[in-house]
Amino acid sequence: MWSDRMRIIAGTHKGRALKAVPGKDTRPTTDKVKEAVFQMMGPFFDGGSCLDLFAGSGSLGIEALSRGMDRAVFVDRQNKAIHTIQENLEMLKISNLSEVYRTDANRAIQILSKKNMTFTLILLDPPYKKADYEKLIRSIIKSSLLKDGGMLYCEHDAADQMPLLNKELQIIKQANYGTIGITMYRKGENEHDKIGSLPRKL
Template sequence: MRVISGTLKGRRLVCPPGLATRPTADRIKESIFNILSGRFQESRVLDLFAGTGALGIEALSRGAAFAVFIDQAKAAMDAIQRNIRAFGIEGRSRTIRWNIRKNLNCLRSTPSFDLVFMDPPYSTNAVNPVLTSLAACGALCPGARIVIEHSDQERIVLPTDTLVLADQRGFGKTLVSFVDAMI
């Protein structure tokens, strides 16, 4: 796994050991950033279920101003922190170890985000509860975009009328849904 474009292009990411983390395939990551088409420039990024930090780091490499990485697994947090140090982006990032499925209260004192990546483990039905928490915690800027990588078996039910499904793309058994905050 590597950074595809930007100032960190070609750099290899450290992955947590074992099978607990399912990294986003480079083909899907490249498609996501092509669809976003520069939307991440100078943005504040939130990477939920961050795993290796690949999506948030890719956004930083392509011009995002700041990224917050959240994951519950210690091995994932260790890998993200190693990647951040190796790439010299400590001043533009923050890590939080947190049970995302429980709530997102850890974000109540952070500035809001323009772009959110969410890549929960498949078959956990985490997408809808996390979207509800995200909408409730006040962490989204007006017009924020949420990019969700999920199983094609998991149906997204938007929790409020402030979130709108803008686009959805299929990659085999993976769907990538683009949700806009209409705040």
């Protein structure tokens, strides 16, 4: 069973508990994986904007805000998830830094593109085995949602082979944590700046 509580790992709201989405339809990112992921990213941000595209409880996007992002957009198609995200944002008094959309990921990409919104960090943590990662990523690229130099984070089954999109995005980090795989892309990454792939298990 999933725990109904999670915590913020670091930053302004370090240690604060977050509510999880009730039931088993949503799979929260574990604190161990979340901490490792954000250490790879910086671990802190000097402003910028974040898109949490399969937000669930909003845990990843909220972590980004706690670590210095200026704004975050949260997207999920489940009513229970949207309610949980709004509760967490209100509890932390950061609703003014956020927008929340109840819709599916593909529709959200279209909406945000029409608004000419761009992001320095995009988080993809869809239901494993149910998402077409390449289609989603290509849609993000086509819609120009990711800023130059921005990062795209994907959480996936460790057995999955993630798409190589060298003309648009460079893989800067891949790692496995048990059955969980993570792949991190950067837009406009220079060859000599690439971070080596360091598969590992925790």
